[in-house]
Amino acid sequence: MKNKLRQLAVKLYARRVEGHLDPEQVPKHIGVILDGNRRWAKAAGNTTREGHQAGAAKIRELLSWCEETEVKVVTLWLLSTDNLDRPEDELGPLLTIVEGAVRDLAEDGRWRVHHVGAIEALPERTQQVLRDAERVAGDRDGILVNVAVGYGGRQEITDAVRSLLAKRAADGDTLERVAGTLRLEDIAEHLYTRGQPDPDLVIRTSGEQRLSGFMLWQSAHSEYHFCDVYWPAFRRVDFLRAMRDFAARHRRFGH
DSSP, rough: HHHHHHHHHHHHHHHHHTTTTGGGOOOOOEEEOOOHHHHHHHHHTTTTHOOOOOHHHHHHHHHHHHHHTTTOOOEEEEEEEEGGGGOOOHHHHHHHHHHHHHHHHHHHHHHHEESSSGGSSHHHHHHHHHHHHHHHSSSOOSSSEEEEEEOOHHHHHHHHHHHHHHHHOOOOOHHHHHHHHHOOOHHHTTSSSTOOOOOOEEOOHHHOOOOOTTTTGGGGEEEEOOOSSGGGOOOOHHHHHHHHHHHHHHTTTOO
């Protein structure tokens, strides 16, 4: 009985929070660090695999909430480059869950899918899943979902600079000329998210208050929201609180 009353109270509170959201203050691009799967599993007496599966299942809910509030781009950090150093008995099952989550997003029919990350660092099977998802769901009109798999912010900037130098060399430029004419925009054009708006809001679950290298270049002027809830337990009311918190801030864009 107490649980039902608590759920009802949360629903009523969520409606009140949603009612006070200003549609003009909604972030257009949200980055989400999906943190806390293993800790949620441990606290619930479940296996690590079950924690990651619960986290993957939560993604559709999040995107549905984003649709309701007219968010246009969502970047989901599913697997970092650091995760690739885990033992095979840990990494293999995790990659399988990530692959399943990406397939589900592509097959859902509502969203576009775009991979961001160092694809060559991933196993061939995972690479193929990501390419297939982009091919199947890359031209839709729904939310653009960036799936960050094998992603690291430092690696992204390194790859961007490497790509820029290779292109300028192919165009016949010398290293001295590149150094003398390099602009911020030149590097931005070679990021994994080139052509997209930078994230207005970055959400991290689990109570950790750091970016851990997530979208280092793009988040220079982002607002941050750190939520104490583990990712599998993230609720609509938690999402709405993040949106309300964002709307209440006066964005200074570094000034």
